[in-house]
Amino acid sequence: MVVAKQESHIIAAIVEHKPGVLYSVSNMFRRRGFNIESITVGPTEQEDLARMTITVNGDETVVEQMIKQMRKLIDVVKVRRLDPPTTVIREMALVKVRTPDARARSDIINYANIFRARVVDVSTEMLMIEITGDSDKINAFLDLMKPFGLEETARTGITALSRGTRSVRME
């Protein structure tokens, strides 16, 4: 498979769930000059293991090197690249938007509904919206919100799972 240069790739890793592991992974990326677009870490179904989802940018050779270098780290138990067409990819964002008037407020709520986003906090001057989806969807929503005045956004970064029975887990 020939992948165009500088495309985004998603790497999923099962790592030891203990202090210093995130440091050793991110430090390896830094020192080898690999760029991380986003990294998310969370516990897994097994309490002594954590799962990292790393989105990176690079050509085929670079991504292969990244995976090999990750695999080489002692605390990294399993690494795999996720193939986008067969992967569910999600990101969540919390967005605070200014609501100068009632018209704006109802427009924003309408947009949020169209995007299947939820209003999670309301104040006289702001709405806070929770939106989940792939990054493109979130970007599109943020673009729509911009004219109203984006007060603050917090994005989680990408997390992903392969569809079907193909899994990245300890046997």
Place this chain on the structure above:
Amino acid sequence: MAKMTGAEALVEALKRQKVDVIFGIPGGAILPVYDVLYDSTIRHILMKHEQCAAHAADGYARASGRPGVCMATSGPGATNLVTGIANAYMDSSPIVALTGQVPRPMIGKDAFQEADIVGITTPITKYNFQVKKASDIPSTVKTAFYLATTGRPGPVLIDLPKDVQTETAEIEFTDGIEIRGYKPRYDPHPLQVKKSAEMLAQAEKPVILAGGGVILSNASPELLKIAELLTAPVATSLMGKGCFPENHPLSLGMVGMHGTIAANKIILEADVLLVAGLRFSDRTTGKLDMFCPEAKIIHIDVDSAEIGKNAKVDLPMVADAKMALEAIYQSLNQQMKTKESPWRKRVQVLKEEVQNKSNNNSKGKLKPADLLEQLRKDLPEDAIVTTEVGQNQMWAALHFKAYRPRTFISSGGLGTMGFGFPASLGAKVACPDKPVVDIAGDGSFIMTEQDLATSVLEDIPVTVIVLNNAMLGMVAQWQRLFYNRRYSASELKGIPDFVKLAEAYGAQGFRVESLTDFSGAVRKAVKSNVTTVIDIPVSPEENVFPMVPVGSGLKDMIWE
């Protein structure tokens, strides 16, 4: 199970790893361990700088094949180890570094002599630990030694908070360890073995390129067999020097920036290149896309991340060099016989042709090449030579022939000036019956010469040969060639007087100005078994040639 302190558990765990010597320097945060060592059978060698402790452990490991151990206190003691650890990491040398740390409640409070040594050494260790409780010490030590010595070897650090050392706990020494993220692979894949044997059997101009991995996996006998079966000439990297006897007709010597003319020329003619335990460093390959453009490359490495990291290869093989070479040999042996080939002739002719091409800028002074050839004659085959870094190192690589693995010890990847002398002390401790010689330059030796005191006090007699050009010679060479002879900050002006320096430490010092005197001094040093410094004035104008300038391919080698 037994009740003991963390420090006692540590020393017991080290004994169980068959550690017989530790190179170190005590200090506040490691005192509980030193207190236990006081009654222990483990020999402690008091170094004069922690950097030297790490290099000595490294030299010990390289000479013996057993892991070397160094120890230091927290803070500056630990950070002084860093260069030595980085050096061991770059050259895949198995050392275990033990550091004291401030007590657990003080960590993160910027306490006196606190340094985040685990954070600092993360990118330069294979793995590191901070022990959180005394009962973890046995398994931590066991895992540390296992990691340091298996797969691709490398340094491992164990950071020991002081209150963990003094804590009393029920300590259990278990046998098994389980590291689920670490499964080194040694067996070559049978299909890749078959394919590489086919490639090699069909090759008309096979060349073998062997690196430090061949020494680490003790694969020299297999390498020799396969080279003779194929009549393939063998070039090595600096790290591989000694893995193939350099007096063998098929030996080309070292390849690369300061490789031999024969190696750099022949490798370009190869049609199949068998590469074992070598990571295609820039100093070995020159400009990568001009390196063996015609050759199909078979790459054996135990570290899968080395495959494709630098060079594109045609047949990768993630395996132990010894097992892979043996498997390829067996496969080859079934399908071919050694034959007189035009390739062998070509190699022979080229080797003879280039033999006498050697420059002369010696200005009436002794030539390093002659000195090193003479040194070879004066030392037994099993003598161990270490080098410093710079011209001395490259002259040694070019002109001192190594016949056996683990007899040529040099700082390859990191290029650490000051490495050779403490490494020679470690090598001598590992191999007390072999003469050990550090081939040094004046610039490198003054970086770690204080450990002459260790050599004398601890009765570790080694010989230091100072090729003294009163310059930082390699820096000066680059300034001469690429900076219009502007010798910015590279002149050392012959200070100090190395004979007097040796004497100040209670060692013997000689200054020699003829080959005969040099030979006499070497023989005397080896025979007397007394720490000796031999100071030899050489010309500051002397260059190391051949040379492949940075950014050029091997074909652009210059030799005068």
